[in-house]
Amino acid sequence: MSSQHFAVIPAAGSGSRFGAPLPKQYLKINGRPLIRYTVEALLADARVTRVVVVLSPEDRDWCADCMPAEGADRVTVVRVGGATRAESVLNGINWLQSQPNVRSEDWVLVHDAARPCLAPSQIDALISSLTHDPVGGLLAIPVADTVKRADTADRVAATVDRRQLWQAQTPQMFRLGLLQKALGAVDPAIATDESAAVEALGHAPQLIPGSLANLKVTFPADLPLAEAIINSNRNNP
Numbered sequence: 728m729s730s731q732h733f734a735v736i737p738a739a740g741s742g743s744r745f746g747a748p749l750p751k752q753y754l755k756i757n758g759r760p761l762i763r764y765t766v767e768a769l770l771a772d773a774r775v776t777r778v779v780v781v782l783s784p785e786d787r788d789w790c791a792d793c794m795p796a797e798g799a800d801r802v803t804v805v806r807v808g809g810a811t812r813a814e815s816v817l818n819g820i821n822w823l824q825s826q827p828n829v830r831s832e833d834w835v836l837v838h839d840a841a842r843p844c845l846a847p848s849q850i851d852a853l854i855s856s857l858t859h860d861p862v863g864g865l866l867a868i869p870v871a872d873t874v875k876r877a878d879t880a881d882r883v884a885a886t887v888d889r890r891q892l893w894q895a896q897t898p899q900m901f902r903l904g905l906l907q908k909a910l911g912a913v914d915p916a917i918a919t920d921e922s923a924a925v926e927a928l929g930h931a932p933q934l935i936p937g938s939l940a941n942l943k944v945t946f947p948a949d950l951p952l953a954e955a956i957i958n959s960n961r962n963n964p
Contacts (some may be wrong), residue, residue, distance in 0.1 A: 730830075730832055730833050730834055730902075731776045731829070731830075731833040731834070732772075732774045732775050732776060732833070732834045732835075732836065732854060732900075733775070733776055733777050733778075733779065733823055733829070733833060733834070733835045733836070733903070734769045734775050734777070734778045734779065734835070734836045734837075734838060734898070735778075735779045735781060735816055735819040735820060735823070735835055735836070735837050735838075736762070736765060736766065736769070736778065736779070736780045736781065736837075736838055736839075736840050737781050737808070737812050737815035737816050737819065737837070737839075737840065738750075738752050738762060738780055738781060738782055738786075738808070738815075738840035739781055739782055739783040739786070739808025739809065739815045740752075740812070740815075740840070749788055750788060751841050751944055751945075751950075752765070752840040752841050753788045753789075753793075754944075754950060756843065756950070756953060756954045756957060757954060757957070757958070759792060760790070760792055760793045761840075761841060761843050761944060761950075761953070762780070762793050762840050762841075762843070763792065763793050763794070763795060764843035764844075764957055765838065765839070765840055765841070765842060765843045765845070766778055766780065766793070766794070766795055766802060767795045767798075768838075768843065768844070768845040768846075768847075768850075769836065769838060769845070769850070769898075770795060770797075770798040770801060770802070771847045771850065772847060772850040772851065772854065774854055775801070775836065775850075776801065777801050777802070777803060777823075778801060778802045778803070779803050779804075779805060779819050779822065779823060780802065780803070780804045780805070780840075781805055781807060781808050781815045781816070781818060781819040782804060782805070782806045782808050783806065783808040784806045784807070784808065786806065786808070789804065805818075805819060805822050807819065807821075807822060809915075810915075811915040811916065811918075812915075812918075812919070812920075813910050813913065813915035813918040813924065814915050816837055816906075816910060816921060817907065817910040817911060820835060820903060820906060820907045820910070821907070823835065823903060824903060824907065829903070830903070830904075831902065831903050831904025831905075831907070832902055832903070832904065833902070833903050834854075834857075834863070834900055834901070834902060834903070835900070835901060835902075835903050835906060836850075836853070836854075836898035836899070836900045837897060837898060837899050837900075837901075837906075837921045838897045838898040838899075839897045839943050841943055841944040841945070842896070842897055842941060842942070842943045842944070843944070843953055843957065844940050844941055844942055844953055844956045844957055844960070845898070845941050846938065846940065846941070846960065849866055849937060849938055849941060850898065852866075852935055852936070853865075853866055853898055853900055853935050854900070856933065856935050857900055857933060857935070860933055862901070862905075862925065862930045862931065862932050862933065863899075863900050863901035863902060863905070863906075863925065863932055863933070864899070864900060864922075864932040864933030864934060864935055865895055865896065865897065865898070865899035865900065865920075865921075865922050865932055865933075865934065865935065866895075866896040866897065866898060866899075866935050866936075866937030866938075866941065867893040867894060867895050867896055867934045867935070867936070867937055868893065868894050868896065868936065868937050868938070868939060869889075869892070869893055869894075869936075870889045870892040870893065870894055871889075872889070873886060873889065874886070874887040874889050874892065875887065893934050895920055895922060896937040896941050896943075897920070897943075899920060899921040899922050899932075901921060901925055901932070905925065905928075905930075906921055906924070906925065908928070909921075909924035909925045909927065909928050910924050912924075912927070912928065913927045940956050942956070
């Protein structure tokens with residue numbers, strides 16, 4: 728039996744760094760909630776059997792307009808979000824594991840709610856590259872800029888060799904059972920992404936080249952840039 732591919736979107740965060748009156752995943756791009764584009768991006772690959780959106784139990788902003796126009800039958804919203812990203816992802820995986828015909832050997836792609844510009848080619852590269860990988864991996868891009876390490880006074884303490892440095896992106900793709908074990912064993916405050924949790928078990932995830940266009944909306948200036956990328960992709964499929 729071949730492995731299935733599921734996606735989990737942790738969307739229980741408040742987006743406090745953005746400084747908006749509502750979580751950034753609900754800010755509008757072309758008049759629609761940002762998270763709708765994130766869901767649609769994952770549904771674009773037919774190998775993704777189901778997209779699980781993990782919300783906070785107190786979430787009041789999710790609405791019908793967050794759902795895609797097509798493929799809504801492949802989307803499930805669960806209100807099991809935790810205090811940290813790691814807790815939300817683990818709760819989403821636990822929900823998946825409780826469903827019929829879901830196995831520990833199946834794959835799960837964890838993707839940021841506020842990363843709406845993911846291209847179909849990037850999902851294809853991730854899934855195709857990791858199909859037979861014993862661990863799994865993630866999209867990432869090599870660090871291009873010179874990197875400085877600061878001291879406590881915000882003065883340069885050292886210049887860091889960037890030749891082996893990569894900037895992690897999402898999706899990050901691992902076997903359900905492995906990621907469930909990793910997230911259950913690691914300190915949620917330390918596991919800022921799924922790869923870190925898997926690394927803590929002694930594994931070495933594969934780095935799959937991503938794209939600068941796969942940006943995460945973190946600050947207000949990112950929102951118009953994300954909209955420009957989405958509109959460009961629509962005009963140049």
